[in-house]
Amino acid sequence: MANLAKLEFAALDLSGDNFLSWVLDAKIHLRANGLGQTIVDENNASPEENAKAMIFLRRHIHEALKSEYVVVDEPLVLWKALGERYDHQKTMTLPRARYEWTHLRFQDYKSVSEYNSAMHRITSLMRLCGENISEEDMLEKTLSTFHASNVLLQQQYRHSSFKKYSELVSCLLLAEQNNELLLKNHQSRPTGSAPLPEINAASQEVNATSSRGNIHKRGRWGKRGHWQGNRKNRGARSEGLGPRSGPSTNGKNASRNKGKAQMSHVPRNVDSLVTDVVQRDIGCAHVVRPGIWRILSSFT
Structure with missing residues (x-):
């Protein structure tokens, strides 16, 4: 149970x-x-x-x-x-712990954390069995098992005169983290190359350049193929006074231009405008689409 x-x-x-x-x-x-x-x-x-x-x-x-x-x-x-x-577990565990302690090497582990975990596990087993492992033993075990390519680094740590194993592990963890950051920065892009510009910044620069080019190309024409005229005539057109007329313009052309000017300023929702005009003046509720322009011209 x-x-x-x-x-x-x-x-x-x-x-x-x-x-x-x-x-x-x-x-x-x-x-x-x-x-x-x-x-x-x-x-x-x-x-x-x-x-x-x-x-x-x-x-x-x-x-x-x-x-x-x-x-x-x-x-x-x-x-x-x-x-x-x-x-009897002590007599069975102690020889195994001693063997692991003898063959424990810092260079055999991929990270400092893995080595530190193995160190504490082995020393704990030995202490449970009555075998004492001092701080000096742990420091010497770590420093003496560095890789041969790290001889200078090992000597620098020895000159630091660490008194506790935890102090040495803290320095090793910090150095490991700094090395990882250095490798990431080195592998981010080839040596001597500049970082790529951001997409948004590049697109904004291209749009600004193209807009300035369009302004220089248009000049006094504004939109392509449309003459803006002088400011006075543009104001007359906006007020619905029709296009410019010279001495050679006859009455027929004037009335035709007048109708075109009024038609050019009809809003998009012309059905609602015509319906309002017809209902207000003659009370007609139904307007046929093909005659919109004729109805509008007759009331103007």
Whole structure:
């Protein structure tokens, strides 16, 4: 049956592979709950404290182990029994940790973070097994396993006289980040080339150049093929006074030009304009499209 309460840490496996980390987690949580004395020899723990510690320990062991130690009702007895059963894990883990420590090299990892993670994992296993690894050992292991092409860099770090391994790792992480930025800037474009202009800026410059060219080409004509005339005549046309007329213009041409001028200033919605004029003057509600210009001319 699965545990009803949520586990504070991983339960002790039947094989005992996680026994070392399980012992550390169990001690910390028992002390945090005020039950640390229940697993110590010659303790003065009350029956209530022993019961709470027993419940906690049984909840964090494998189901098969619960069945094997079902008759044990004292936390100290269960603690010692599990220690005798899985204490050999130290003798099995320590040689493997020593081997990994011996072959640990900084140059074998792609990034500083990966190397730092491996360093802490190996040293933690060795410390759990009773093997002490000092800060000097970690510094020497890192500096002595640099790649041969980084001899000068390794000497510079040695002259920095770091006292803690964490200080050296911080400098290595910063240098790694700066190198990545340098490579990105170098690979962004060929050496000696200028960056390409932005698309919007280039299009605006082209439009400005073309507009200035059109102004010079038009001159006094304004639009292509249309004479603007002088300012006085343009004002007359805008007021609906018709085109320019000279002495040679007869009456027939004048009336024709007058009609053309009025027709040229008819708004786009001419149907609504003609309808309004007809309804206002003769009360006609229906206008035939082909006769629009004749109706408009007759009322002007």
